[in-house]
Every structure is written in C-alpha cells, then in structure tokens.
Amino acid sequence: xxxxxxxxxVTGAQAIANxxxxxxxxxxxxxxxxxxxxxxxxxxQFVADGVVETEMIPVESEHSAMSAVVGAAAAGARAMTATxxxxxxxxxxxxxxxxxxxxxxxxAVANRALSGPINIHCDHSDAMAExxxxxxxxxxxxxQEAYDFTLMAIRIAExxxxxxxxxxxxxxxxxxxxxxxxxxxxxxVARKFVGEPKVMYPLLDTEHPVxxxxxxxxxxxxxxxxxxxxxxxxxxxxxxxxxxxFAKISGRKYDLLDxxxxxxxxxxxxxxxxxxxxxxxxxxxxxxxxxKVGVIKPQxxxxxxxxxxxxxxxxxxxxxxxxxxxxxxxxxxLYEAVKSALYEVAVKPQIGSYVYGLGGRDxxxxxxxxxxxxxxxxxxxxxxxRYLGLRE
Numbered sequence: 001x002x003x004x005x006x007x008x009x010v011t012g013a014q015a016i017a018n019x020x021x022x023x024x025x026x027x028x029x030x031x032x033x034x035x036x037x038x039x040x041x042x043x044x045q046f047v048a049d050g051v052v053e054t055e056m057i058p059v060e061s062e063h064s065a066m067s068a069v070v071g072a073a074a075a076g077a078r079a080m081t082a083t084x085x086x087x088x089x090x091x092x093x094x095x096x097x098x099x100x101x102x103x104x105x106x107x108a109v110a111n112r113a114l115s116g117p118i119n120i121h122c123d124h125s126d127a128m129a130e131x132x133x134x135x136x137x138x139x140x141x142x143x144q145e146a147y148d149f150t151l152m153a154i155r156i157a158e159x160x161x162x163x164x165x166x167x168x169x170x171x172x173x174x175x176x177x178x179x180x181x182x183x184x185x186x187x188x189v190a191r192k193f194v195g196e197p198k199v200m201y202p203l204l205d206t207e208h209p210v211x212x213x214x215x216x217x218x219x220x221x222x223x224x225x226x227x228x229x230x231x232x233x234x235x236x237x238x239x240x241x242x243x244x245x246f247a248k249i250s251g252r253k254y255d256l257l258d259x260x261x262x263x264x265x266x267x268x269x270x271x272x273x274x275x276x277x278x279x280x281x282x283x284x285x286x287x288x289x290x291x292k293v294g295v296i297k298p299q300x301x302x303x304x305x306x307x308x309x310x311x312x313x314x315x316x317x318x319x320x321x322x323x324x325x326x327x328x329x330x331x332x333x334l335y336e337a338v339k340s341a342l343y344e345v346a347v348k349p350q351i352g353s354y355v356y357g358l359g360g361r362d363x364x365x366x367x368x369x370x371x372x373x374x375x376x377x378x379x380x381x382x383x384x385x386r387y388l389g390l391r392e
Contacts, residue, residue: 002251006184012143012175015182016082016108016168017042019150021052022190026077026197029057029068033087034120035172036110040082062087066094066107073103074212076202078154080105084172085112085126092130098165099134100228101212104157104198105165107135108150111273111324112172113359121360122172124272124325127301128333134228136166136235137302139272141258143180146170148252149299151190155242158198161234169301171274173360189249232303239300256305258297261287262312265294267375268349270309270338271322272298275356275363279322282368293372301334306341313338314345318375322368322388324357332385339382352380356388363389 010018013036020028020043028047030040047056055072059065062083069079083091088109098105113119114126127137138153140146146168153166170176185193201210216224236256247253260280262268269279276297286293296312298305313319319342323332330336335353342348354371357363367388374380 002249004183005186008182008184009179010143010182011038011177011179012146012170013038013110013177014042015143015147016150016170017046018184019147019190020080021046022185022187023078023080023151023154023194024052024191025054025080027055027057027069027072027079029059029065029079029081031059031062031065031083031087033062033084035112035176036082036084036087036108038176039108039110062090063094066091066098069105070094070098070101070103073098073105074101074202075204076199078197080107082108082110084110085114085120088126088130089114095130095133095135097213100224102163102228102231103165104163106150106153106157107165107167108146109167109169110172110176111169119359122174122324123358123360124323127167127169128325128327130167131302131333134164134232135302136164136232136300138166138168138300139298140168140170140175141274141276141297143175143178143182144252146175147182147184148246148250148254151185151194152242152246152254154194156235156238159238160198160200162231162238163200164228164231164235169273174274183250185250193246193249235300235303236305254299256298256300256308257312258299259312260295260297262294262296264292266292266317267320267372268294268296268313268316268318269320269322269368269372270296270298270334272301272334273324275322275324278363278365279368282365282372285365286369286372291372291376304337306337309338309341310345313342313349315347316349318350318352318380320352320354320371320375320380322371323353323355326355326358350375350378350380351382353385354388355385361389
C-alpha cells in the first residue's frame with residue numbers, strides 16, 4: 001500500500017480541479033454552469049497563478065466550449081472541459097463530433113436534471129441523454145473516485161486502441177459541493193502516471209496533412225461508425241490495464257463493477273453514482289438482520305459491462321435496479337440495460353425497476369429498505385416501474 005502523503009478535506013469540484021492541475025492539459029475551455037462552476041473556477045485560479053501551462057479559453061456557451069476542445073484535440077493538444085445538465089445538452093451536436101473524430105477529450109460532468117421544469121439539482125438525465133453519443137462514461141461514487149477517475153480517464157481516452165472521449169460523471173452538489181476526505185497522489189507521481197499526450201494525426205502536422213470534418217455520405221459513413229463500435233469494444237480491457245497500474249501507485253483498485261458484499265448475496269441492488277454509498281450503509285443494516293444482500297455499482301456505463309453482470313447475477317433470487325433518470329415511454333436506462341443482460345443467463349433472478357431522486361429529491365434508507373423488502377417477499381415485477389420517495 002503506497003504511503004498517503006497528501007490527505008485533504010475538499011469538495012468533489014476541488015478534487016477534479018486538482019486532478020486537472022496535475023494533468024496540466026494544453027487547453028481547457030470553460031463555460032460555467034451550476035453545479036459544475038467550481039471546477040473551472042478552481043482551475044482558473046491555477047491558470048491565473050501560473051501553476052499550470054494551460055491555455056484557458058472562456059467561451060460564450062457550452063456549444064462553443066465543446067467546439068473549442070474539439071479543435072484543440074484535433075490539432076494535437078490534450079484538451080479538457082467540464083459541464084452539467086443543459087450545458088451538456090447544448091453541447092450535444094459537438095459531443096457526437098468529438099466521438100466520431102476519435103478525439104481523446106476528457107470532460108467532467110456534474111450530473112444535474114435537465115429542464116424543464118427548471119431544476120439545478122442532481123439527477124442523471126443529462127448523461128443518459130448522451131449515452132449513445134460514443135463517449136465512454138465513468139461514474140464516481142464520491143470525491144475520491146471523481147479525482148481518481150479523472151486521472152485514469154486521460155490514459156483510457158488516449159490509449160491507441162481506444163481514442164475515444166471520456167465523461168467523468170459525478171453527482172451535482174452531492175459530490176461537486178460536498179466536502180470529503182480525499183487522498184491525493186504526489187504531483188510527480190500523478191504526472192508520471194498520466195504521461196505525455198499520445199498525439200495521432202494532428203492537424204498541425206503540416207507535413208502529413210489530414211482532413212477533419214469531411215462530408216461522409218453513404219459511401220463511407222457506415223464504415224466509420226463501425227470503427228467507433230470496434231473502438232468501444234477495447235475499452236473494458238484498457239480500463240482494467242489502467243486500473244491495475246493506478247492501483248500500484250495509489251492502493252485503490254477499481255474494476256468495471258464495484259461489488260459490495262455480493263459473494264453470498266441472494267438479493268442485489270444496482271445503482272450508479274453517489275447513491276451506492278447509501279445503499280452500502282443500508283446493506284450493512286440489513287446484513288445485521290440476517291438478510292443476504294449486496295450492491296453493485298457500475299464504474300462504467302458505456303461501454304456497458306454486460307458479460308460481467310451476467311456472471312454476477314445468474315442464479316440470484318432478486319435484482320433491484322435503481323435509476324436516477326426516466327426514459328419516457330420506455331424502461332429506465334440502467335434497468336433496461338440490466339434486464340437485457342439477464343435475457344440469456346441460465347437461472348434468471350426476479351428483477352424490479354425503481355426510479356428515484358429526480359430533480360435532486362433525497363433517497364433515504366427507508367426507501368432502499370422498501371425496495372429490498374419487495375424483493376424479500378417475491379414482489380418484483382419485471383415489467384412494472386416503481387418510484388421511491390414520490391408523492392402519489
């Protein structure tokens with residue numbers, strides 16, 4: 001276990017800004033939007049103080065922010081930005097261009113509800129709206145993971161077998177503004193881990209000219225999309241390699257799925273983000289009462305860890321999936337993916353869908369306990385969506 005030399009109580013926003021300081025990207029484009037604002041504020045201070053060598057570009061909108069980092073990354077720069085909610089939605093057009101151009105941009109997303117009605121608090125509707133954009137999605141449970149994943153994201157994005165952009169999702173206000181203890185790596189250790197940018201086909205290499213943003217109709221568009229599909233298939237292997245290397249310098253080992261007390265669990269709850277912490281606490285309480293329960297938190301949602309979930313969920317008595325986003329006219333996004341993964345397992349568990357926490361509504365221990373109790377009594381219905389903490 002590496003010695004901890006720098007332990008501080010910080011917000012998730014500070015944790016990510018410090019990761020960005022250690023990365024020292026060539027370009028950061030910034031358009032503040034709640035609750036992402038403190039990320040770029042803290043980083044702007046590093047720029048103003050001369051701590052980093054970054055060219056910081058204040059822009060007039062999130063659409064421009066993503067456009068700026070796309071241009072910078074295409075030129076060969078290591079480029080980063082951050083956003084949330086409607087800002088991410090405003091980036092939507094360029095988010096797809098970043099992925100299709102195979103640009104290794106890393107973006108912190110302080111997850112927040114999409115309007116309307118207007119709401120500035122946490123849910124996952126912003127990231128879920130981009131789940132098929134071609135970006136890798138990492139999901140942090142707390143400030144420590146937000147910091148660690150930001151460093152790891154650079155390595156994953158720039159890997160020659162991947163070359164795809166990465167979103168580091170961290171729950172707005174809950175993680176972005178909540179203060180937690182974070183163990184930071186030494187600057188030199190972090191910088192050595194991140195390494196120098198691996199530039200491929202830069203626009204500024206005028207001796208080897210390339211074209212970005214070409215017209216691509218029915219002649220080659222299909223083939224280029226197929227290449228994106230193939231690149232995404234490499235991500236799980238690269239994630240594990242990067243996680244293994246990160247564990248050696250940090251003592252913190254990550255996998256595609258964070259598994260808590262699942263080995264003998266008869267009933268397993270699955271959720272993304274900070275709510276996993278509350279579920280783990282509830283699992284401890286239920287374990288004291290003799291219930292064999294556990295939690296799985298996907299650390300990565302795109303690509304979806306289908307095979308890994310199949311291995312873990314086959315033969316369990318019950319699986320409960322919690323979504324902090326709705327899919328209108330269809331099943332909730334995480335539930336839909338888990339239910340699909342279970343289609344071919346040998347012994348299917350009962351499965352239930354629970355939507356919670358939209359617009360920042362609290363998820364409480366009694367809500368999580370209620371969902372588990374439904375499972376204990378065999379009261380899970382695969383085609384029924386239920387709601388936790390909703391007034392009806």
